[in-house]
Amino acid sequence: MITSQKHVGSQSISFPNPPSIASSACVVGKKEGDGPLRDSFDYINDDAYFGEKTWEKAESTMQKMTLNKALEKAALPLSAVEFIFAGDLLNQCIGSAFSLRDMNIPFFGLYGACSTMAESLALAAMTIDGGFADCTAAITSSHFCSAERQFRFPLEYGGQRTPTAQWTVTGSGAVILTSDGPGPYIKHVTCGKIVDQGIKDANNMGAAMTPAAYSTLSAHFNDLALKPSDYDLIVTGDLGMLGAGILVDFFRNDGIDLSHNYNDCGLMIYSREEQDVHAGGSGCGCSASVLSGYLLDGMRQGRWKNILFAATGALLSPTSTQQGESIPCICSAVSISTTK
């Protein structure tokens, strides 16, 4: 009989041997490179095609560049990665399948929409702490052009965007985990439950995802007997302007003040004043590139000691929207610390 003492509370896991983040890397497009986090990206590509003939192939190439850069920074060969966890927004997750098809790494394909960076990190960390590997990787991506034409309109149509719409980040983030190392460490994960509060507006995904973020963050604090002030920074994935405000309101109703140490990757990656992104950034690549660059760099530089990274995803499809369905959402959270 196994004792599952690592499973704490309803949906959290606490690692007795927290996996170490050996390295992380991020590659983004031009618009992201023009934003306030420009100095934190490993590579900014001005060509939306990344030298390929289509945007989908560009997304795969971007992912490949990101994984190679992360391995280079960790001074590890590709063959060191025992299992890789990856997914993206494209139908049938072709961004990941085509980026990894020549890599020769045992592969677990995921679909967590824009929560994929946290979901992949959670499983990559569980694989190490569970004793199944000493080195795993987590990677995801999104591309404005491939996402926009798949989920909304052909780019050539030039459709007008609503004020609540968010801008899909062209970006990829990769994290290499090892069983041993100087950190930062993944200490806990909180696995999300699907939450659907009946919101149907696919142009307001921040609002739709906020109840999922609230659910997972609340579970995280309850499960692990932690409070928001135990973190130097709590970041959600891509709630954007509207969602982030609603999240702060939700917690305020519980008597919890999130306003001092909370931010959202969708608000951090672009300048809303100068870059015309409406409610902020979104996409798997949004939280992935902000985590892999700005956040983990900041931890390594001593800016933050404890971060709660809560990536959010909307599990809808154009088909479900056309069929009048509301938007099921999920949020997975990963607690990262500079100390074990």
Next chain:
Amino acid sequence: MITSQKHVGSQSISFPNPPSIASSACVVGKKEGDGPLRDSFDYINDDAYFGEKTWEKAESTMQKMTLNKALEKAALPLSAVEFIFAGDLLNQCIGSAFSLRDMNIPFFGLYGACSTMAESLALAAMTIDGGFADCTAAITSSHFCSAERQFRFPLEYGGQRTPTAQWTVTGSGAVILTSDGPGPYIKHVTCGKIVDQGIKDANNMGAAMTPAAYSTLSAHFNDLALKPSDYDLIVTGDLGMLGAGILVDFFRNDGIDLSHNYNDCGLMIYSREEQDVHAGGSGCGCSASVLSGYLLDGMRQGRWKNILFAATGALLSPTSTQQGESIPCICSAVSISTTK
């Protein structure tokens, strides 16, 4: 420092405490119910809509029925499931997201195409053996009508099918795993690598997936120092008539005779003589419903003691095909035994 002694060889995992399969269930459509495995299904629904207005909603309803049936057979409440691993073929995996949105279970979304039953079982088993849970679930589905109109043509078009084409199974399978129990047990898993041998014909996915099946099965035997004769039955997911024959040829070239104890779920679920399915069945629900019914029932009844279940998936999309790409494939294998 964790020792990853559970990771054996290049891509296999051996469980020191093999998780027990507490129950399994399968729900299918009319055509599957007319086939040779009719007696092994828990429920056969003559209505392709499962009482819903669309085929996509029908697929979600079928998944829900399957999970509820599996829980009933295990005599476990929904709340006993600590983590669920699920995915399907629909864009953005809406089959799973909508089936599970009211279930209140911590959720990991997967995309492994038709290999999803093995991928989800692998991760569900790793979660238990890793000490993260005492009860997990793995579920997947496919639906002929939702898949056909997404991947090929509107059903109303009545497009002619090539001889190598396979028939997407309308079916769902669910497996409940527990840390303790009378078995059958999941003893090993072999995680697939993506294999792409340049095949571009999306109407011949059996042939495209065969090199992935060969890669994973070879790795399984090498990693764990096992040989095909150590299994009473080796089953692939949905290679179909062509792929299954090629797989036997591949192994014959290695001096290994697979012909005595090998079969393919895509060949088992339909009568090729009477049901006009061309090369056989396919879809996530194919291997999932055959495993959850016929195969696991057979193990419980003493027909087989050791089964190697190797589900195969083609990680293409209509977009990648339109862009002239070949088909990246994957195969994940799960070794199931009546003894620990």
